[in-house]
Amino acid sequence: MFYLDARDHNSSCRLHAKYGEREVSVFDLLDENQDRPLERFRMENKEAEILLITRRLFPEIDVEEDELHCGHDEDLMYSVLEHGVETLLEYGEVQCTQRFRNMNVLRKVKVSVGVSLSSGLLNLDITTEDIPREELLDVLKSYRSRKKFYRLKSGDFLKLEDNTLELLGELMDSMHLSPKDFVKGKMHLPVYRTLYLDKLLKVLLITGSQEERRQKLDEYTSYDVLVTSYDLLKRDIVSYEDKEFLYEIIDEAQYIKNHTTAASKAVKVIKSQFRYAMTGTPIENRLSELWSIFDYLMPGFLYSYKIFKREIETPIVKNGDEDAMKRLQKMTGAFILRRLKSDVLKDLPDKLEEIRYVKMEKPQQKIYDAQVVHMQTQLAEQDDAQFHKNKIQILAELMKLRQICCDPGLCFEDYRNESAKLESCLELIQSAIDGGHKLLLFSQFTTMPEPDRGGCSYPL
Structure with missing residues (x-):
């Protein structure tokens, strides 16, 4: 039996051996002045083995209290909490006092960064749920010193293997934040510094089974960005109906070009203050595709589809009406960023081609x-x-x-x-x-031997 306790910033262990209803202290093995022999029923060698293992975690002896302890060694106390209890469970029953249970190993730093704009300045409000602000600088110092943990004033241990700490340190250095401002938690910075905040965003991929996706969506307020696919959005749309977002951004927006499809209807159900659509082909076959994208961005901006078809689409397509074309261009031009192929080609390097002839053996x-x-x-x-x-x-x-x-x-x-x-x-x-390059390899025949003889890794 292992009885674990914590007091005065120290961890202790009383070790007893239990034989049936009888329980004896294993400390008898440490008493050099013990005159009387041990009871016959005791397994002295086994007790000595377990005592030796226990003393690796609790090396100090307190004869008066009949217990072992860590000697206020924080490294040992951290080891006990991190893996020591599991080790002891392999050899017997472990009982812990409430004081010992109150000591925790925090494995993740929960950081929230509030962002707002005011008078051309970026206002940051950094809060941490488990770490007092006055201890945050000391935590970062310990992390940069490559320590395994930091002992909080609360008595808890913070495991220093979380990437969030690295990002916080990078944020502090890159933005040249003073320790005083960083601890205070409220900072005012130029707007261009927002680029440094991307790495602090918490991203959640909505994937997995239907139940797994539902559970993730229930926790959506704990994340900054949710990523899903058109197909999964269609299946999960009911779970989104009671949720609100600041931004909704759709990539490959041509997937909603047909306003009657389930994908098109699903993205328009999402409640958000701002909407963005990204596509390289807003119009592939007909003008109704452009209407569908704008119906997502700003419902009603291009009127209802019935009016759009009567006043714009039909006159342009059937009659080549230039007035209708100019009207559509004026309405949509400000929202479309267009790069012509001739513009893009100027930025591309010249094509280099080398023909290598090989002589057969x-x-x-x-x-x-x-x-x-x-x-x-x-x-x-x-x-x-x-x-x-x-x-x-x-x-x-x-x-x-x-x-x-x-x-x-x-x-x-x-x-x-x-x-x-x-x-x-x-x-x-x-x-x-x-040379650190990546390749795209084309072959005349798909049955060519795979290029793995040189230890190359490649996707098929």
Whole structure:
């Protein structure tokens, strides 16, 4: 039996051995003045083994209190809380006093950053749920010193392996915040400093089973950004109906181009103060697609679809009405950022093309030559009528020559020699990887051997 307690910023353990209804202190093994022998029923060797294990966590002895303790060593106390209790449970029953239970290891720093704009300044209000502001600087110092934990004044231990602390430190350094302002929690900064706040956003991916997604949505107020797909939004739309957001941003907005689809209706159900739509193709086939996107952004801006079709879409499409076209351009132009292909091409580097010729080794060349002779023999035996009749067969033979050039193994399963083209390709791949580059590799044949001989990793 392990009896754990905590008092005066110290942790202690009383160790008893239980035999049936009888319970004895294992401390007898430490008493050098013990004259009388131990009771026969006691398993002295086993008790000594467990005592040795316990003393690794509680090395100090208090004879008067008949207990072991950590000697106010915070590293030992942290070890007891982090993994010591689990270790003791492997050898017996563990009972803890309420004082011991009140000591916790906090594994995550919960930070909230309130952001507002006023008079051209960015107002930040940093709050932490579990860490008093006056201790936040000391916590960051301990984290930067690569310590495993920080002992809060409350007695709790904060595990210093949370990326939030790194981001807080980076925020403080990048924005040149004074310790006084940082501890105070309220700061006034230029608006361009908002770029540093992206990393502090808490992002939640709405994925998993229906029940898992529902549970995540129930906790949506604990996160800054929710990410989902059109398909999952359609399935979960009922769970969104009672929720409100500041922003709703849809990517690939052409997915809602048909205003009658479930996806289009779903995104318009979400309650938000601001809406953004991102797409490279706002119009693919018809003007109604543009109307659907604007109906999401600003319902009614392009009127109802019935009016839009009568006054704008039909006159433009059927009659080429320039007045209707100019009217639509004036209404939508301010909301569309358009880059022409000619503009984009100016920013792109020149295309560099290198053609590398590879000479086949003897085994591969021998197979290629044999295939050429085989084709020549076949063609020599055919007249014009047979030639036109067997065009498909001839094309297949030419294809076989191309395959042999890439790798004879594409045609002959028992081919075990090297392929000059494949080996050259692997060398180029390895050279690029060594230089820290990524590659997009195209092959004439999907059955080409996979480029894994050089230890390359790649998606299929």
